[in-house]
Amino acid sequence: DSGVTQTPKHLITATGQRVTLRCSPRSGDLSVYWYQQSLDQGLQFLIQYYNGEERAKGNILERFSAQQFPDLHSELNLSSLELGDSALYFCASSVETGATNEKLFFGSGTQLSVL
């Protein structure tokens, strides 16, 4: 158990819909990262938040947005869903010391299926 909690574990929805994925980081971790894992693209970094503020952006579509709340949990919002958005979405957390050997702890992921 990594200590990172993601809900829901599975999500099935239709094209055009909007969903929200939730992540609770490990106790004490200030940084939350979102990754998308698909068969053809592998594991892709989407976005990072640190203590409520956006820290870094990766390959995140404009239809996707995220936020980190004062209690440090984070939500990833996916809208106008397309078939190609079907993937595993992972949240990870870290203390964010800036050290090169910083450890990321991943949750078990949310499997999103867009039908």
Next chain:
Amino acid sequence: TQLLEQSPQFLSIQEGENLTVYCNSSSVFSSLQWYRQEPGEGPVLLVTVVTGGEVKKLKRLTFQFGDARKDSSLHITAAQPGDTGLYLCAGAVRGSARQLTFGSGTQLTVLP
């Protein structure tokens, strides 16, 4: 964009055999991490290497970071069925916060 290519993509071996997985890039990384991912779970960090030429051992697993910090390898000695999983390398570039560039992964199956 930094790209990490892993080889082989798939590897199926018998218990007791040795294997090596490679992770290559044309980019220089400040550190490189190896993860193992099992079905239905997120990646779990195995090791981080930060110095060019560095070798780290974790029981039957040996990790090496290339001298130029562009490539890495993972060698498993006497593989066991419990080693089965998706092995991912991930590189970090200094100054880019902590977003990692992940390799495409090597799916290892160790048959009993």
